[in-house]
Amino acid sequence: MTTNGPEIALAAPDVGEAELLLVAEVLRSGRLSMGPVIERFEAEFAARFGARFAVGVSSGTAALHLAMLAAGVGEGDLVVTTPFSFIASANPILYERAVPVFVDIDPRTLTMDAALAADAVDAIANRRSGWKRLLPPLAGPLRKLKAIVPVHVFGRMAEMAPILAVAQAEGIAVIEDACEAIGASADGVPAGRFGQAGVFGFYPNKQITCGEGGMILTDDEPWVHLFRSLRNQGRGEGDSWLQHERLGFNYRLDEMSAAVGLAQLRRLDELLRKRAEVAHGYSSRLAGVAGVETLAPPRPGTESSWFVYVVRLARDIDRAAVMAGLAAGGIPTRPYFAPIHLQSFYRSAFGFARGDFPHAEAAGDATLALPFHGDLSVAEIDRVVERLAAEVAAARGTVEGAGA
Numbered sequence: 001m002t003t004n005g006p007e008i009a010l011a012a013p014d015v016g017e018a019e020l021l022l023v024a025e026v027l028r029s030g031r032l033s034m035g036p037v038i039e040r041f042e043a044e045f046a047a048r049f050g051a052r053f054a055v056g057v058s059s060g061t062a063a064l065h066l067a068m069l070a071a072g073v074g075e076g077d078l079v080v081t082t083p084f085s086f087i088a089s090a091n092p093i094l095y096e097r098a099v100p101v102f103v104d105i106d107p108r109t110l111t112m113d114a115a116l117a118a119d120a121v122d123a124i125a126n127r128r129s130g131w132k133r134l135l136p137p138l139a140g141p142l143r144k145l146k147a148i149v150p151v152h153v154f155g156r157m158a159e160m161a162p163i164l165a166v167a168q169a170e171g172i173a174v175i176e177d178a179c180e181a182i183g184a185s186a187d188g189v190p191a192g193r194f195g196q197a198g199v200f201g202f203y204p205n206k207q208i209t210c211g212e213g214g215m216i217l218t219d220d221e222p223w224v225h226l227f228r229s230l231r232n233q234g235r236g237e238g239d240s241w242l243q244h245e246r247l248g249f250n251y252r253l254d255e256m257s258a259a260v261g262l263a264q265l266r267r268l269d270e271l272l273r274k275r276a277e278v279a280h281g282y283s284s285r286l287a288g289v290a291g292v293e294t295l296a297p298p299r300p301g302t303e304s305s306w307f308v309y310v311v312r313l314a315r316d317i318d319r320a321a322v323m324a325g326l327a328a329g330g331i332p333t334r335p336y337f338a339p340i341h342l343q344s345f346y347r348s349a350f351g352f353a354r355g356d357f358p359h360a361e362a363a364g365d366a367t368l369a370l371p372f373h374g375d376l377s378v379a380e381i382d383r384v385v386e387r388l389a390a391e392v393a394a395a396r397g398t399v400e401g402a403g404a
């Protein structure tokens with residue numbers, strides 16, 4: 001058995017002199033909100049991804065909420081999305097009292113099964129026979145299907161073509177949750193540039209961080225005016241300070257956070273390269289480890305962006321025991337993700353139950369996120385892999401009735 005060592009970080013932001021300098025400049029300037037730095041961050045973000053507009057907000061969740069509002073999502077409306085994601089990708093649907101319609105994942109890619117999603121959109125939009133079986137058991141009075149939210153889970157591109165085609169045919173919005181996928185692409189098109197809006201989040205475990213912050217990319221001018229108004233208490237542009245045209249929010253991104261984000265954006269290629277090197281370090285070392293499966297390579301034509309490093313454990317391995325063993329050795333891990341439909345308040349609000357989305361549930365039962373960030377050393381990677389192999393060997397066959 002390998003020796004214990006100091007605690008390894010599960011995730012870590014990569015900030016340095018460039019970020020410090022820009023933040024210090026903001027603090028000395030005296031403009032701490034609604035100043036020039038967020039405008040600079042937005043301009044460089046839009047340019048980097050070839051969008052007409054970028055709108056900075058206080059979080060990825062806020063960005064998704066504003067995108068729901070722009071898509072006209074309201075009480076009783078339906079929004080199609082994946083149950084295998086971080087809960088923030090679905091919660092904004094609930095903020096507007098709309099109804100999430102989950103579609104199971106492709107077990108290989110772990111992203112929403114695009115063929116199933118396209119069929120669900122077509123069935124619901126056209127009230128085809130059996131369409132109600134696609135809805136949550138407790139859906140309440142329904143209105144219209146308004147949007148579809150594909151998520152690029154773990155930085156791996158969801159399959160967009162069938163989703164874009166059916167959304168266009170049925171006149172619904174595509175809101176891309178690219179919060180885990182900055183810098184990923186498919187056929188050369190960046191994540192966040194397929195839908196009417198693409199949404200990013202900058203929490204400290206993401207590929208680039210602001211501390212807290214988010215960004216929306218869009219080419220749609222009316223949507224941009226709406227986003228700018230809604231993030232700032234519903235003020236009209238050019239209106240005087242106390243004129244409010246609509247119910248808005250305080251979803252502003254402050255200047256210090258924008259400064260960190262701007263410096264990080266300028267380092268994006270470096271940050272992504274460092275994460276990819278760590279990921280490849282894991283993949284090559286894990287190739288021969290029995291009971292531990294690395295994720296399938298990304299679909300042809302796509303480039304991933306490494307958000308987390310996730311493996312799948314064989315079915316006869318007690319994941320909790322492996323996690324406890326790793327934790328005892330100073331190696332934190334997380335079960336990524338617990339499917340959204342099985343969270344308690346989704347179950348009670350919508351009547352979801354285990355068995356509703358078997359592929360998402362199977363993935364949720366078997367996946368494990370290992371410590372991952374761009375500064376993870378080779379020695380740390382070796383330590384994680386050795387300990388993981390040992391814990392998995394010890395936990396093999398401990399789950400009764402599960403074939404390997």
Ligand SMILES: *Cc1c(COP(=O)(O)O)cnc(C)c1O
Binds near residue numbers: 213
């Ligand atoms: C992180 C994340 C979000 C939300 O971003 P925050 O900035 O934390 O609000 C949304 N969706 C997914 C898939 C995420 O991973």
